[in-house]
Amino acid sequence: MAAGLSLTRAEQLRSGAAAWRAGAVGVAGLVASVALIGAYSHYLARVVVAPVRRLAGATRRLADGDLRARVPERGAGEIGVLERGFNSMTATLDRQRAELAASRSRIVTSADQARRRIERDLHDGIQQRLVSLVLDVRATQATLPRSPGLTEPLDRLADALGEAVDELREISRGIHPAILSEAGLGPALKALARRSPVPVELDVDVPGRLPEAVEVAAYYVVSEALTNTAKHAEATVVTVRAHVADGRVRLRIADDGAGGATTGAGSGLLGLADRVEALGGTFTVDSPPGQGTTLHAGLPVTEAGRDPGIPASR
Numbered sequence: 001m002a003a004g005l006s007l008t009r010a011e012q013l014r015s016g017a018a019a020w021r022a023g024a025v026g027v028a029g030l031v032a033s034v035a036l037i038g039a040y041s042h043y044l045a046r047v048v049v050a051p052v053r054r055l056a057g058a059t060r061r062l063a064d065g066d067l068r069a070r071v072p073e074r075g076a077g078e079i080g081v082l083e084r085g086f087n088s089m090t091a092t093l094d095r096q097r098a099e100l101a102a103s104r105s106r107i108v109t110s111a112d113q114a115r116r117r118i119e120r121d122l123h124d125g126i127q128q129r130l131v132s133l134v135l136d137v138r139a140t141q142a143t144l145p146r147s148p149g150l151t152e153p154l155d156r157l158a159d160a161l162g163e164a165v166d167e168l169r170e171i172s173r174g175i176h177p178a179i180l181s182e183a184g185l186g187p188a189l190k191a192l193a194r195r196s197p198v199p200v201e202l203d204v205d206v207p208g209r210l211p212e213a214v215e216v217a218a219y220y221v222v223s224e225a226l227t228n229t230a231k232h233a234e235a236t237v238v239t240v241r242a243h244v245a246d247g248r249v250r251l252r253i254a255d256d257g258a259g260g261a262t263t264g265a266g267s268g269l270l271g272l273a274d275r276v277e278a279l280g281g282t283f284t285v286d287s288p289p290g291q292g293t294t295l296h297a298g299l300p301v302t303e304a305g306r307d308p309g310i311p312a313s314r
């Protein structure tokens, strides 16, 4: 009876040990599985999720117009193909945009140079000849005896020639304002303000001279804005502000007129946007109906101020 009892005890001990071992193996298996899952998740996060997130972020920047968005090319397999594809696509877009901006800038500059040449030719050629003809007629008049049959036609001739000179001067100014090349943006804006039929409050702080293409663009922005104010706005006053800061010339032209201006309705504002964008600048029109019109233009005057990453808005 005692031997039977002790045998049962030994069996109990053996089966207890076996159960413990089985439990330990189970727990170890569980820990190993959890560790494996953890390691795999970490691997997935590092190799798939993080690169996809980086690609998504870069795509967002690209969609916002930042063509310099790039991702590190560290991925393997398809992820690596995606990263390299994204980078080469944005690099191509970036290069093409730079080429386009450079060619637009060349077109604007060469058109301006042609206009300037025409203005010079008119000024030095036909305008001078007309002025000397007026002087000749006056001199001839002085030598002739006064007679109604002669004096009156000569007077009319001298007056007509004088008017032709004035008209030619006006046309020359429209082609290229001589004061801009001779004296720079500040004096040219003052001349524009003086000629404006709507009173202008002028605030100009432009030290020295700026690159020619920038001066010409800034001049045309103010000139078109003042013409538009006179033509369309029924305003009582227009304020013109031109400042140079942080490598950019900033223009603000605001009238208190009818508002409702839109780019694209005519050629003026659209032409300004094209011209300013060609120089890497920004141009905006804010013109709610009944609340006046405000134009903003920013033009880089140095390479540092140029930011091709941000397209001009309209």
Ligand SMILES: Nc1ncnc2c1ncn2[C@@H]1O[C@H](COP(=O)(O)OP(=O)(O)O)[C@@H](O)[C@H]1O
Residues within 6 Å of the ligand: 224, 228, 229, 231, 232, 233, 255, 257, 258, 259, 260, 261, 262, 263, 264, 265, 266, 267, 268, 269, 270, 292, 293
């Ligand atoms: N300052 C302004 N106030 C009110 N309306 C304006 C103003 N500027 C422009 N507009 C409106 O926007 C249109 C587009 O202007 P623009 O491109 O200069 O063309 P254009 O002057 O040749 O008609 C104008 O036809 C006019 O209706």
Ligand SMILES: [Mg+2]
Residues within 6 Å of the ligand: 224, 227, 228, 266, 268, 269
């Ligand atoms: Mg116009």
